[in-house]
Amino acid sequence: MEILLDWKSIGSLLATLMFVRTAIRDFLPPEVNQALKRFFAKILTYLQPKLVSILIEEFDNSYNNDLYDSVQCYLGSKCVSQAQILKLSKPKNSKNLSFTMDANQTFDDIYNGFKLNWSFHTIEKKSDIGFSRSHECKYFQLSFHTKYKDLVHSHYLPYIMKEAEIIKFKNRERKLFTNRSADENGRLWSSVPFTHPSTFDTVAIDPVLKKEIKDDLIKFVNRKEFYTRVGRSWKRGYLLYGPPGTGKTSLIASIANFLEFDIYDLELTAVSSNSQLRKLLISTTSKSVIVVEDIDCSLDLSDRQKKCNNSDAENDKLNFGNNIKKSSQSSFGSSVSLSGVLNFVDGLWSSCGGERLIIFTTNHKEKLDAALLRPGRMDKHINLTFCDYKSFKILAKNYLLVDEHKIMKQVEELLGAVKMTPADVAEIFMSCDEDVDMGMRNVVEEMKKRLKAKEIKKCEVEEEEKEEEIVEEELVNSIVGCEW
Numbered sequence: 001m002e003i004l005l006d007w008k009s010i011g012s013l014l015a016t017l018m019f020v021r022t023a024i025r026d027f028l029p030p031e032v033n034q035a036l037k038r039f040f041a042k043i044l045t046y047l048q049p050k051l052v053s054i055l056i057e058e059f060d061n062s063y064n065n066d067l068y069d070s071v072q073c074y075l076g077s078k079c080v081s082q083a084q085i086l087k088l089s090k091p092k093n094s095k096n097l098s099f100t101m102d103a104n105q106t107f108d109d110i111y112n113g114f115k116l117n118w119s120f121h122t123i124e125k126k127s128d129i130g131f132s133r134s135h136e137c138k139y140f141q142l143s144f145h146t147k148y149k150d151l152v153h154s155h156y157l158p159y160i161m162k163e164a165e166i167i168k169f170k171n172r173e174r175k176l177f178t179n180r181s182a183d184e185n186g187r188l189w190s191s192v193p194f195t196h197p198s199t200f201d202t203v204a205i206d207p208v209l210k211k212e213i214k215d216d217l218i219k220f221v222n223r224k225e226f227y228t229r230v231g232r233s234w235k236r237g238y239l240l241y242g243p244p245g246t247g248k249t250s251l252i253a254s255i256a257n258f259l260e261f262d263i264y265d266l267e268l269t270a271v272s273s274n275s276q277l278r279k280l281l282i283s284t285t286s287k288s289v290i291v292v293e294d295i296d297c298s299l300d301l302s303d304r305q306k307k308c309n310n311s312d313a314e315n316d317k318l319n320f321g322n323n324i325k326k327s328s329q330s331s332f333g334s335s336v337s338l339s340g341v342l343n344f345v346d347g348l349w350s351s352c353g354g355e356r357l358i359i360f361t362t363n364h365k366e367k368l369d370a371a372l373l374r375p376g377r378m379d380k381h382i383n384l385t386f387c388d389y390k391s392f393k394i395l396a397k398n399y400l401l402v403d404e405h406k407i408m409k410q411v412e413e414l415l416g417a418v419k420m421t422p423a424d425v426a427e428i429f430m431s432c433d434e435d436v437d438m439g440m441r442n443v444v445e446e447m448k449k450r451l452k453a454k455e456i457k458k459c460e461v462e463e464e465e466k467e468e469e470i471v472e473e474e475l476v477n478s479i480v481g482c483e484w
């Protein structure tokens, strides 16, 4: 009955509209009629959303357009739910199937609550050069309300590029683990299964630094073409430095787990010569992390300028195989020279073009030669330091399964006053068998103990200084007295 009434009222509304329309057309002068038409057209245009479009073509002046690749990768993972026709393929070197939109398909993406429309198109384009044949031009069209222009440029497109990097990283070809370590008996590397459980979730470092490292690694493994284009070995050097027990080794294991790379643990003191070091590098496979721990203890790598007269790194590099620092290094039990290590880091000896991460660790960065530290050799310097509140919370969450606790505030204050390494905190938590209260209490007690010891030490130093001042004063007085 209600529906019937509704239909009736719609019918009468339409009839009224028709009547008004005829009345306006027949009785109003044509000028007024035109003015009204223009007025309504204006209102309609005003009410329509103002859209802008960005076209992202496959090629940019015959060069691959990286943004197009990123969009393709990003949409491939999202458009499955909306597009009616999809293309399916398995890209070379990828372990996953990949979806792409077919021509004229559209996809609505929601980013931070606003809507953006994507569509994919192909058109035939005549070539610019002479009479050559036309070619197919592919492009994505992104349409959105004009008021989102800035947001799209400064946030949405960079977000897509980042997301695409992560997707490519996850889809990349992987490799089974084999952990290798230096072996003095002829076979230079021995193979052992890699089972270290440390991951980016378990390692307690500042979350901002953690993200920075992950982003850097993802970027590195996705940049094969870039390294080829600029003529550089596909390798990256990390220097992890900081006091003992701050997580350098744990971070290396996390990195290897994250990348699913081999680990080669190189004991430089067991390598007898540059040529043996060279053989070792040649025997490494791609997708590997080569680790030299405590580099300052393995070799005398302090400033070469002070110890030998070689003026620059290039001289050293040309000398490779020539044991220029043999005498000074004998105390380190190795005949590998700095030039050997520089060649090693530079990837000069690597036999295949696969990616390699070289990680050096040290507790004393200041002892290392500047040539080793420069970008291109150690591209990223990562400082791991004493436990701060954020790292402490990660450890508490992992070891004691707590986010909050009544004495957390006290911990935060004490951490600002005393130095505890993550290893110190981890050891205390380990001994508490997941008893949260005991774990937290013991940490606070240990910190208070250290704070007290620090204050006593401070008092002693002040007392010593005072005594020294008194002695000095007495000495001055006695000299002045003598002069009189």
Ligand SMILES: Nc1ncnc2c1ncn2[C@@H]1O[C@H](COP(=O)(O)OP(=O)(O)OP(=O)(O)O)[C@@H](O)[C@H]1O
Binding pocket: 202, 203, 204, 205, 243, 244, 245, 246, 247, 248, 249, 250, 251, 363, 421, 422, 423, 424, 426
């Ligand atoms: N940042 C951290 N996050 C989680 N656990 C840590 C961290 N730092 C240290 N630990 C714990 O302490 C132990 C020792 O840490 P690790 O060997 O990684 O330190 P390191 O900095 O490499 O020390 P060293 O300079 O003496 O080699 C690890 O087994 C781990 O359990």
